Amino acid sequence: MTILSVLFAAFLPFQCHAAPVKDQCVICHATLGDSHQAILKSFSRDIHREVGLSCSSCHGGDSSSDDAGQAMGAEAGFVGAPTRAETPKFCGKCHSDPSAMKKYNPSLSVDQEVKYFTSVHGKKLQAGDSKVAVCTSCHTSHSIRPAKDPSSTVYSKNIPQTCGKCHSDAKLMGSYKLPADQVAKYTGSVHGKALLERGDTAAPVCNTCHGNHGAVPPGVENIGHVCGMCHAHNEEFFKAGPMAKAWEKRKFHICSTCHNHHDIQHPTPALLSSDNGVCRKCHLAGSAQSKAAGAMKAKVDEIEGSYKAAEKSILTAEEKGLDMAEARDLWDSARMSLFQAKTAVHAFRPEKVAEAADPGIEATAKARKSADEAVHEFGQRRVGLGIASLFLTLLALGLYLKVRDLESGQG
């Protein structure tokens, strides 16, 4: 350390201890070309800089020397820029070391490198393919931000773009015989619209289903069960249903076989149609299974129909200023039944759908009846009022004529 830097340190007591006061790496690189300026500029917002780390924390070397040879010498442990194959270990130097990370953030996990090597990316890298994603493909090398920061490449809304750098590259993906349409399909799906258009962070994005580092997220032994993390009832019904065993044996995906995985759309009862519904992919027209589908469709159609009809009646009554609070309550309870009936489709037994739908059908019938009756009564009251006012008018007219008669008799 030079005398100058000791003085500097004394005058800057709040300078973080891990960042050398006079960082020769920064000072010299600031005099180099544009690409180096760009690195310094991005690094000014990097999380590593924010916690007091600097160039030499990752690259090694002697940051107190202003001599290039010494600062970046092998003796000082300089490692330079890692190749893609070297990157996991380069980052893992700290991120796989609990004692190194504990000092900064004890709650941050230290399993990224280990998990990475269980993913398709990691396995391929190990086999010598350097076109797969490594740490810096997803995180960048000098503008690394935590996932919760909206400007991070791994912030939920930015994930499709981050993965899309490679997965939307048709030429690159073609060489692996993989489609390059995942981002486009996801963007138009129920999940993509919920997250990207409405900001609903409960909806999954690429890494929710595929994992950040590992092949699949924690607690899910296989991607077949990833949907059940959020759609638990659908999975429960399916697993207790008549197809679970046969599908497991055949390795059919328990959800995407019917819904797809990237371009999932809002399901409607048309999926149960006996002509071109989803069941017809495997079951013949007229089979017991197709009949079951038809019976379920009829039930869902019935509750949807009665639900809509009740809504119309309630609105008509409300437009006339009538109080429909009770009918609204009934109608709300029917909405629950409607959702439950659609979920119960996944038992693939018509009686299960009926069990969920029937209370709703009954409630909507009641709601509709009370709304219709209120409107009817209102109409009758109007007619009664009309008759009464007509009668009064006639009476007044009679009186007037009578008075006029009397007056003219007198004259």
Ligand code: HEC
């Ligand atoms: C006196 C000037 C000077 C100092 C001090 C210096 N560097 Fe460099 N560094 C250079 C030059 C010049 C290059 C080559 C630039 C080029 O090729 O564009 C370079 C290249 C690099 C590279 C790229 C190497 C590669 O493999 O491509 C890294 C990483 C790097 N320096 C990091 C550091 C770190 C870390 C320190 C401090 C420990 C440091 N430098 C100190 C001048 C310096």
Ligand code: HEC
């Ligand atoms: C979090 C670790 C980390 C820190 C801190 C870091 N670098 Fe790097 N640096 C990398 C990685 C990883 C690469 C390899 C880049 C790549 O392949 O995209 C790299 C590459 C480079 C290169 C080669 C040119 C390039 O872009 O590939 C230079 C020069 C460089 N770093 C300079 C610096 C300087 C100067 C600092 C301090 C201001 C710094 N680095 C801080 C991780 C780091």
Ligand code: HEC
């Ligand atoms: C010298 C040790 C070191 C190296 C090498 C290192 N990191 Fe870090 N990294 C840290 C520390 C310390 C933090 C801050 C932890 C905190 O305070 O939350 C951090 C934070 C991060 C975060 C944000 C974590 C969060 O809070 O969400 C990411 C992402 C990250 N590093 C990725 C990388 C990548 C990618 C590399 C390799 C290019 C790398 N790191 C290399 C020490 C290191």
Ligand code: HEC
């Ligand atoms: C395919 C993309 C991808 C690759 C490759 C990748 N990461 Fe990540 N990483 C993510 C995503 C996505 C998140 C955060 C997700 C979240 O929390 O929402 C993340 C989070 C992190 C975090 C924060 C703590 C945590 O585990 O959530 C650290 C640290 C980190 N990564 C380091 C690394 C290191 C080190 C490597 C290389 C061994 C690496 N990452 C490789 C995508 C990737």
Ligand code: HEC
């Ligand atoms: C740097 C480019 C790159 C980035 C960024 C990238 N990947 Fe990949 N990924 C690849 C390549 C190349 C393969 C092909 C490996 C193979 O299948 O042989 C692959 C394979 C995959 C596979 C396995 C496909 C299969 O069935 O074989 C999944 C899943 C995947 N990536 C998901 C993601 C997700 C999710 C992200 C973002 C968080 C992401 N990738 C980011 C390059 C990338």
Ligand code: HEC
């Ligand atoms: C709702 C969960 C989910 C989301 C979100 C998701 N995937 Fe997938 N992905 C799957 C499933 C399930 C498969 C099929 C796996 C299988 O058949 O083994 C798959 C397959 C893949 C494959 C293999 C090739 C293919 O298209 O079948 C790649 C690559 C991939 N996904 C990348 C992505 C990327 C990139 C994103 C974000 C734009 C994404 N996935 C979003 C669940 C999801």
Ligand code: HEC
């Ligand atoms: C991280 C939680 C999560 C995961 C994992 C998930 N979903 Fe979703 N899903 C949601 C949310 C939230 C919505 C509601 C989006 C909206 O508001 O339209 C939704 C909506 C849906 C819908 C539309 C429902 C409707 O009535 O329009 C279907 C179908 C669906 N998901 C199927 C799947 C399948 C199949 C998978 C697995 C490949 C899956 N989901 C994985 C959270 C998840």
Ligand code: HEC
């Ligand atoms: C054999 C085909 C089939 C399979 C397998 C299947 N579904 Fe469905 N799913 C349907 C049909 C048909 C509907 C539409 C019901 C309606 O609107 O009448 C539906 C509706 C839905 C809905 C909207 C209704 C609700 O429950 O909110 C979601 C969400 C859903 N499915 C998720 C899943 C998930 C998650 C899985 C896997 C555990 C799955 N589905 C497996 C056929 C299937």
Ligand code: HEC
């Ligand atoms: C991907 C193919 C596939 C699709 C799609 C499919 N099934 Fe099945 N289903 C099977 C297989 C395989 C079996 C078990 C073998 C068998 O009994 O035929 C089965 C069995 C059944 C059974 C039990 C039959 C019995 O005798 O116990 C019913 C009920 C059934 N399916 C209804 C449906 C309905 C309703 C749909 C649409 C919502 C549907 N399936 C969609 C493949 C499929």
